[in-house]
Amino acid sequence: MTSAIHRTDTDAGGCPFDPAAVSPTGCPVSPEAAAFDPFDAPYQLDPAEALRWSRDQEPVFYSPKLGYWVVSRYDDIKAIFRDNLTFSPSIALEKITPPSDEALEVLKRYDYGMNRTLVNEDEPAHMARRRVLLDAFTPEALEAHAPMVRRLVREKLDAIIDRGRADLVAEMFWEVPLTVALHFLGVPEEDMEQLRRFSAAHTLNTWGRPSPEQQVEVAEAVGKFWQYSGRVLRKMQAQPRSEGWMYDMIEKNREMPEVVTDSYLHSMMMAIIVAAHETTALATTNAFRQLLSRPAVWDELCANPELIPSAAEESLRHSGSMVSWRRITTCDVEVGGVTIPEGGRILMVMASGNHDPRHFENPDDFDIYRDNAVDHLTFGYGSHQCMGKNLGRMEMRIFLEEFIRRLPHLELEEQAFTFLPNTSLRGPEALWVRWDPTLNPERRDPAVRSAQRDFPVGAPEARTIVRRVRVMRAEPEADGVLGVTLVDPAGRSLPAWTPGSHLDVLLPSGEARKYSLCGPADSGDWRIAVLREEGGRGGSRWMHEAVHEGVELRVRGPKNHFRLDESAGHHVLIAGGIGITPIIAMADRLKQLGKSYELHYAGRSRGSMAFVERLERDHGEVLHRYPGDQGRRLELDTLLAEPGDGTLLYACGPERLLAALEAGTTHWREGSLHVEHFSAEGALLDPAKEHAFEVELADSELTVEVPSDRTLMQALRAAGLDVPSDCEEGLCGTCQVEVVEGEIDHRDKVLTPSERESNDRVMTCCSRARGRKLILAL
Incomplete structure (x- = not known):
C-alpha cells in the first residue's frame, strides 16, 4: 500500500473553494463540507452513502459543524491507523459533544474516573499493556467459549421459535452478547436490564449529541455504571481466582502493578463490557437486516451454510456496527493531499472506507461471495485493531447458523428503522421478523435443533467461499478434452468475469482443481475445458467420468491471478495444449477492443487441440497453429529473438513450455512475460x-x-x-x-x-x- 500521509511544516494552499467558512488552516471550506453534520438524517441512516460525495471529490475535509477533519477513503484511513505516533488515539473516547457543567458535576459526584484504556492510550504504554492482555483473545483460547455462546443463543431461540413473530433485538441480539461479555470477563450476570441501560447511555455520552437535559440524565446512568463496575471488581478481587478474563487481569495487577494498575482494571472492565456487548449486538442486527432484506441471498445462505463466515464478514464490511473512530495529530501532517495542523481532530469514517471502489469492486453490492471482504476496516487496523474481533465473529456466525438451520423461512417485516443518534456506533434499535411456526423444520425432524455446524475461529479464508452451479452441457471439445458449461441452479445470471479468470472445482474428496474460464466472456454462463490426464492425481479423470448434464458442482471463484493488461501496443498470446483455455478468452477480448495481437497455439495433434475450429473462425488472421502430428513446431527462439517495443507476452501450458519461455525472454524488458502456473512444485512445507x-x-x-x-x-x-x-x-x-x-x-x-x-x-x-x-x- 502506498501511504497517503506526508508530514509537513507548511499550511496547504491553493484551495479551490470560496465559501465564507474556513478550516483551522485558513483554507476555505467547500459547501458540501460546510453542510456536513453527522447528526443529520443522511449520515445517521447510511454513513457510507452520506459520504459518497467525499470519496469521489474531497476525501479529506474539515467539518465546521463538528470541529473535526473527516477522512473517507480506504487507503487514507488505513494509513492513519498504521501511524499511532503522528495520529494519537488519546481522544478516541473523548466526548464528541462537550459536556455541560451540570453533567460534569454529576460525574464528579459518582467519582467517575474512567481515563485510559487500550482504545485511547498512547505508546509505549499501550503495547506494554496490550501484550499482557492478548493471550485470552487468540483463536485457540476463544474456541473454549463457543459452547457457551451456542447454549445462550439456543436458549433464546427456543423461547420464541413457536411464537411466529419477534423483535430479535429485544429478544436475543442485545442480551446474548452482553451475557457472553460477562461470562468472558467472569462477571456475575445480575442486573442485566440495568447493564443494558448503562451501555446505551455510555454510547450516547461518548459519541452522541445529547441535549443539556439529556446530558444530566446520561451522566447519572454513566456514573451508576462506573459505581456498579467498581463494586463488582472489588468483589472479584476479594475472592479466590476463578474463570474469566478479569481474573487474569487481577492476577496481572498483582504481578506487575506498574503495568496493569488498579484504575486501569476499573476502566478496562467498564470499556470491555461496552465494547464486547454493543458492537456485537449491533453488528448481528445489521447482518440479519441486510440478509433478510434480500430473500434470494438468505435462501442461498440457507442452501449453502458453509458460506456463513463469508456472509458475516461481508455484513461487517457492508454494514458494520463500528462506523467511525477518532485520532488527533501530534504534528502538521498531510493526508490525502490536505494538510491537517498539529492538534487537528480526525474522524475516520471506516463505513465510508469500506465502500471505497478503489479497494472493493462494486462496493455497494452485498456479495456473500466477496473474496476480500476480510480487508474491511470495521475492526480498525494495526496495533489498535479490536482484540475481541474473533469473539464477535464467533457470535455472529453462531446466530446465523442457528437461524438458517431452525428458521430458514424467516422473513423481515415492513418497518421503519430507528437508530441511537451518534457518530460511531450503528444498528437498528429493533428488528421485527415473522415466520410460520408450522413450517419449522424441527417439527418434522427433532434432530434439526442440535444438528449444528461449527466454524474455525478467525477470519474466513477465501477457499471456504463455495458456490453451487449446475452443468448445462458436457460434451467433447477435442480428443481427451471435455467442455463443460455451467449455469446458476436458480436461473440467475452468474457473475461477470475477466480474461485470465479461473474456477476452483471441488472434488468429492474436498480437493480442488483449477480450470480457466474460456468464454465467450459475455455468454452469461461459465465455460471450462478439462483435459483427461491419466497420469494425474485423479481430478480430471473424475471430471470426465462423473460430470454430465444436470450434475451440480461446487466451485470457488471466478478468480483472476492472470489478468490481461489491455494497454499494451501489441500482445503475443502463446498456448500449449489445454493452456488455450485462458488464452482464447484473452484473444476474444483483444479482438473486441480492436487491439493488435497474434496467437500461437501448439498441440500434440490437431484432433487434441480444443477450440481449434472456433479459433480459425474468430481469429484466423492472427492464428498460428502448431499441431505436432503435422510436423509443425513452435520455434520459441525465432519468436522471442527480437523484443517487441511495447509488446506483452501471455502464455499458458505445460511447465516445460513456461520454463522455456522464461529462459528465452531474459533479454526482454522485465515484466513483458506473463504466465499462469497451476502447480506449486517446491512450495510445500517440509x-x-x-x-x-x-x-x-x-x-x-x-x-x-x-x-x-x-x-x-x-x-x-x-x-x-x-x-x-x-x-x-x-x-x-x-x-x-x-x-x-x-x-x-x-x-x-x-x-x-x-x-x-x-x-x-x-x-x-x-x-x-x-x-x-x-x-x-x-
Missing part, C-alpha cells in the same frame, strides 16, 4: 528441512514465532492476525505482505526475479526467512 524464525510485526507491534512445522501464514493467524489468502500454494499472490527488513527464502511462482531481489515482499503461505528474523509491515 518440517524436516525447515528452521524456526521470528517475525516482528511493525504495524501491530507484536513478535510472532514461526516454528519449523508451520507456515508463516499459519503462525500469523494463530496470533490473531487477519491474513487474506486464496490458493495457499504460492500461485496467486493474495497473501503477499510487505517486508521491512530480513532476507526471504522465496518459494512462490508469483514474483519476478527482480521483485525477489528487491526483498520487499513475501508470500506468507509458502515463503520463509533465510535467517532467523523478518520484520513485516503488518
Whole structure:
C-alpha cells in the first residue's frame, strides 16, 4: 500500500473553494463540507452513502459543524491507523459533544474516573499493556467459549421459535452478547436490564449529541455504571481466582502493578463490557437486516451454510456496527493531499472506507461471495485493531447458523428503522421478523435443533467461499478434452468475469482443481475445458467420468491471478495444449477492443487441440497453429529473438513450455512475460528441512514465532492476525505482505526475479526467512 500521509511544516494552499467558512488552516471550506453534520438524517441512516460525495471529490475535509477533519477513503484511513505516533488515539473516547457543567458535576459526584484504556492510550504504554492482555483473545483460547455462546443463543431461540413473530433485538441480539461479555470477563450476570441501560447511555455520552437535559440524565446512568463496575471488581478481587478474563487481569495487577494498575482494571472492565456487548449486538442486527432484506441471498445462505463466515464478514464490511473512530495529530501532517495542523481532530469514517471502489469492486453490492471482504476496516487496523474481533465473529456466525438451520423461512417485516443518534456506533434499535411456526423444520425432524455446524475461529479464508452451479452441457471439445458449461441452479445470471479468470472445482474428496474460464466472456454462463490426464492425481479423470448434464458442482471463484493488461501496443498470446483455455478468452477480448495481437497455439495433434475450429473462425488472421502430428513446431527462439517495443507476452501450458519461455525472454524488458502456473512444485512445507524464525510485526507491534512445522501464514493467524489468502500454494499472490527488513527464502511462482531481489515482499503461505528474523509491515 502506498501511504497517503506526508508530514509537513507548511499550511496547504491553493484551495479551490470560496465559501465564507474556513478550516483551522485558513483554507476555505467547500459547501458540501460546510453542510456536513453527522447528526443529520443522511449520515445517521447510511454513513457510507452520506459520504459518497467525499470519496469521489474531497476525501479529506474539515467539518465546521463538528470541529473535526473527516477522512473517507480506504487507503487514507488505513494509513492513519498504521501511524499511532503522528495520529494519537488519546481522544478516541473523548466526548464528541462537550459536556455541560451540570453533567460534569454529576460525574464528579459518582467519582467517575474512567481515563485510559487500550482504545485511547498512547505508546509505549499501550503495547506494554496490550501484550499482557492478548493471550485470552487468540483463536485457540476463544474456541473454549463457543459452547457457551451456542447454549445462550439456543436458549433464546427456543423461547420464541413457536411464537411466529419477534423483535430479535429485544429478544436475543442485545442480551446474548452482553451475557457472553460477562461470562468472558467472569462477571456475575445480575442486573442485566440495568447493564443494558448503562451501555446505551455510555454510547450516547461518548459519541452522541445529547441535549443539556439529556446530558444530566446520561451522566447519572454513566456514573451508576462506573459505581456498579467498581463494586463488582472489588468483589472479584476479594475472592479466590476463578474463570474469566478479569481474573487474569487481577492476577496481572498483582504481578506487575506498574503495568496493569488498579484504575486501569476499573476502566478496562467498564470499556470491555461496552465494547464486547454493543458492537456485537449491533453488528448481528445489521447482518440479519441486510440478509433478510434480500430473500434470494438468505435462501442461498440457507442452501449453502458453509458460506456463513463469508456472509458475516461481508455484513461487517457492508454494514458494520463500528462506523467511525477518532485520532488527533501530534504534528502538521498531510493526508490525502490536505494538510491537517498539529492538534487537528480526525474522524475516520471506516463505513465510508469500506465502500471505497478503489479497494472493493462494486462496493455497494452485498456479495456473500466477496473474496476480500476480510480487508474491511470495521475492526480498525494495526496495533489498535479490536482484540475481541474473533469473539464477535464467533457470535455472529453462531446466530446465523442457528437461524438458517431452525428458521430458514424467516422473513423481515415492513418497518421503519430507528437508530441511537451518534457518530460511531450503528444498528437498528429493533428488528421485527415473522415466520410460520408450522413450517419449522424441527417439527418434522427433532434432530434439526442440535444438528449444528461449527466454524474455525478467525477470519474466513477465501477457499471456504463455495458456490453451487449446475452443468448445462458436457460434451467433447477435442480428443481427451471435455467442455463443460455451467449455469446458476436458480436461473440467475452468474457473475461477470475477466480474461485470465479461473474456477476452483471441488472434488468429492474436498480437493480442488483449477480450470480457466474460456468464454465467450459475455455468454452469461461459465465455460471450462478439462483435459483427461491419466497420469494425474485423479481430478480430471473424475471430471470426465462423473460430470454430465444436470450434475451440480461446487466451485470457488471466478478468480483472476492472470489478468490481461489491455494497454499494451501489441500482445503475443502463446498456448500449449489445454493452456488455450485462458488464452482464447484473452484473444476474444483483444479482438473486441480492436487491439493488435497474434496467437500461437501448439498441440500434440490437431484432433487434441480444443477450440481449434472456433479459433480459425474468430481469429484466423492472427492464428498460428502448431499441431505436432503435422510436423509443425513452435520455434520459441525465432519468436522471442527480437523484443517487441511495447509488446506483452501471455502464455499458458505445460511447465516445460513456461520454463522455456522464461529462459528465452531474459533479454526482454522485465515484466513483458506473463504466465499462469497451476502447480506449486517446491512450495510445500517440509518440517524436516525447515528452521524456526521470528517475525516482528511493525504495524501491530507484536513478535510472532514461526516454528519449523508451520507456515508463516499459519503462525500469523494463530496470533490473531487477519491474513487474506486464496490458493495457499504460492500461485496467486493474495497473501503477499510487505517486508521491512530480513532476507526471504522465496518459494512462490508469483514474483519476478527482480521483485525477489528487491526483498520487499513475501508470500506468507509458502515463503520463509533465510535467517532467523523478518520484520513485516503488518
